[in-house]
Amino acid sequence: MADKRRAKTMMREIVDQMRLLKGQANRELAQLGRSLHKRLGDILAYFDVGISNGPVEAINGRLEHLRGIALGFRNLNHYILHCLIHSGQLTHKINAL
Numbered sequence: 001m002a003d004k005r006r007a008k009t010m011m012r013e014i015v016d017q018m019r020l021l022k023g024q025a026n027r028e029l030a031q032l033g034r035s036l037h038k039r040l041g042d043i044l045a046y047f048d049v050g051i052s053n054g055p056v057e058a059i060n061g062r063l064e065h066l067r068g069i070a071l072g073f074r075n076l077n078h079y080i081l082h083c084l085i086h087s088g089q090l091t092h093k094i095n096a097l
Helices: 002-019 024-038 040-049 054-069 076-087 090-096
Strands: none
Touching: 002 024, 002 040, 024 040, 054 076, 076 090
16 A cells, blocks of 8 residues: 555656756656646556556557548448558458458
């Protein structure tokens, strides 16, 4: 329990330090710090439950990319082939033929 509390304190300090950075060279880090500060409650919740939704977000990102690939396709077979190329599953489709 003490380790979780210490980790949360350290994470809060890191985010606060980033958010308060000054100067042109640190502009991007300061913006990241401000963004992390807005979601600090969600970030610190990780230390309580130990679960991340990162894998779900990764899958959602891939699905959004595949949805974007669909724009402009009129032939379903070409769209399926394009999706298989992007997902790395083309060999399974070829072996099924």
